[in-house]
Structures are given as structure tokens and as C-alpha cells.
Amino acid sequence: MLTLYDIFQHNKMTKISDILLDRRTIRKYSSEPVDDKLLNELLMMGCRASTTGNMQVYSIIITRDEEKKSDLAPLHLNQKMITEAPVVLTFCADFNRFNKWCLLRNAEAGYDNFLSFMTAAIDALLVAQTVCIAAESKGLGICYLGTTIYNAHKIIDLLKIPKGVVPVTTVTLGWPSEKPEQVDRLPLEAVIHKESYSDYSDKNIENYYKVKEGRNDSQQFVNENDKETLAQVFTDVRYKKTDNIHFSKILLKVLRDQGFMEQ
Numbered sequence: 719m720l721t722l723y724d725i726f727q728h729n730k731m732t733k734i735s736d737i738l739l740d741r742r743t744i745r746k747y748s749s750e751p752v753d754d755k756l757l758n759e760l761l762m763m764g765c766r767a768s769t770t771g772n773m774q775v776y777s778i779i780i781t782r783d784e785e786k787k788s789d790l791a792p793l794h795l796n797q798k799m800i801t802e803a804p805v806v807l808t809f810c811a812d813f814n815r816f817n818k819w820c821l822l823r824n825a826e827a828g829y830d831n832f833l834s835f836m837t838a839a840i841d842a843l844l845v846a847q848t849v850c851i852a853a854e855s856k857g858l859g860i861c862y863l864g865t866t867i868y869n870a871h872k873i874i875d876l877l878k879i880p881k882g883v884v885p886v887t888t889v890t891l892g893w894p895s896e897k898p899e900q901v902d903r904l905p906l907e908a909v910i911h912k913e914s915y916s917d918y919s920d921k922n923i924e925n926y927y928k929v930k931e932g933r934n935d936s937q938q939f940v941n942e943n944d945k946e947t948l949a950q951v952f953t954d955v956r957y958k959k960t961d962n963i964h965f966s967k968i969l970l971k972v973l974r975d976q977g978f979m980e981q
């Protein structure tokens with residue numbers, strides 16, 4: 719059996735700091751396949767991520783089949799990465815497996831509540847991000863799809879996901895056929911608080927967002943969407959209150975249906 723030691727021995731690792739600082743989301747992939755051996759290595763590395771109580775309350779569903787990807791695409795608002803990437807990974811918060819183990823071992827499972835959903839969702843996101851870094855370290859490109867939590871109910875049906883399991887994010891994976899510009903980040907000081915939270919004055923906010931607002935691509939967003947400010951592109955177009963409420967209701971029903979809101 720392949721051990722992690724073997725993987726590290728056989729692969730020239732690029733410096734992790736370079737990988738992290740140089741990364742960018744990739745939305746266009748070449749037709750070159752990602753072989754099972756490589757995918758398995760990435761998943762093994764991902765599963766070394768920290769996990770609550772070492773319970774591993776997550777599952778990862780691999781979709782490679784073209785027909786299945788086509789079925790998934792509309793559930794991700796037809797984002798083309800789903801059908802164009804050779805690999806689609808759906809990361810799920812999963813207490814189903816652990817609950818079954820408890821049942822078999824005369825242990826009373828108490829995981830039918832919101833806290834347990836959060837626990838499993840955090841586990842799933844940590845494994846997802848670790849797989850992504852592993853993939854990027856091999857030169858692969860990844861894109862997260864936030865649409866997973868909009869249409870979790872439909873993804874549950876399509877991927878035959880049982881009670882106790884909720885898909886929380888999706889990652890498309892493949893060899894890049896683009897190298898987009900890195901997008902901006904807020905200055906580090908905008909997101910760091912020393913010792914305790916120091917709330918933002920209007921002046922801080924002006925200062926922290928001015929570079930983002932001044933960028934050409936931001937101006938273009940504002941103009942294309944016929945808005946006055948960049949913030950309005952978020953509130954009125956990209957992440958609207960009405961959509962947020964609509965999808966919140968659906969997600970809360972998913973949590974109830976999947977057995978995470980019993981207590």
C-alpha cells in the first residue's frame with residue numbers, strides 16, 4: 719500500500735509558501751485527464767487534515783462520469799467548470815457513517831442537532847481546502863462552487879445522499895488551461911485584530927476598501943451592472959437579500975430533512 723512517505727519521496731515538492739502566495743482559482747481546464755493514482759494521493763493528503771475528535775465526519779463524492787457531470791451542472795447554475803473539469807468533488811458533512819458505527823457498538827449517538835452539523839461541515843471544509851492545496855502543489859487548478867449549498871436538496875437526490883449527510887461544498891479539479899491574473903485581497907491589517915476585536919471606523923473602511931474600489935475590474939463591474947458603487951454590485955446583483963433568504967429557507971429544510979435539527 720502506498721504510504722504518505724512514498725508520496726513525498728516520489729514527488730518533488732514545490733515550496734508550500736510559493737504555492738500559497740501564488741495561487742489563484744482556475745476555471746478553465748485542459749482535456750488532459752487526472753489519473754486515479756494522482757487523485758488518490760490528493761485525497762490521502764486531504765484526509766490528513768485536522769478533524770474533530772479524529773471522527774472524520776465527512777465524505778467526498780467523486781464525479782468523473784460525463785453524464786453525471788451534465789446532470790450536476792444545472793444544480794450548480796450551469797457553471798461550465800462542472801462539465802469541463804475532469805474531476806468534480808462534492809464534500810459532505812457526514813454523521814451517517816459515525817452514527818452507524820455507534821449503533822453497532824451499543825453507543826447512543828447524539829448527533830441529530832445543529833452543533834453536530836457545524837462540526838461535520840467544518841471537518842468537510844478542512845478536508846476540502848487541504849485537497850485543494852495538495853492539488854495546487856501538483857500544478858492542478860481548482861475552483862470551489864458555492865452553489866452546492868443553494869441546491870443541496872437536489873444534489874442529495876442526484877448523488878443518492880442518505881440522512882445524516884449534507885453536501886457543503888464542491889470543487890472542480892483539472893490541469894489549468896488558463897493563468898488568470900491574481901485577484902486582490904484586502905490589506906492584511908484589515909482582517910487582523912490584535913488580542914481583541916477592534917471595530918472599524920468609517921475611516922478604516924474607506925481606507926481598507928479604496929484599493930479594491932479603485933481597480934479597473936471593479937469599475938468595470940460597477941459600470942456593467944449599472945450601479946453606483948462596488949458594494950451595490952454585491953448587494954443588488956451577486957449576493958442579493960431575496961436570494962439569501964430563499965436559499966436559507968431551502969438549506970434549513972435540508973438540515974431538518976437530513977436529521978440535523980431534531981433537538
Ligand SMILES: Cc1cc2nc3c(=O)[nH]c(=O)nc-3n(C[C@H](O)[C@H](O)[C@H](O)COP(=O)(O)O)c2cc1C
Binds near residue numbers: 742743862863865900
Ligand atoms: C466557498 C466558496 C465558494 C465559491 N463559489 C464559487 C462559484 O460558485 N463559482 C466560481 O466561479 N467561483 C467560486 N469561488 C471562487 C471565488 O470566487 C474565488 O476564490 C475568489 O474570487 C478569490 O479568487 P482567487 O481564489 O483566485 O484568489 C468560491 C470560493 C469559495 C471559497
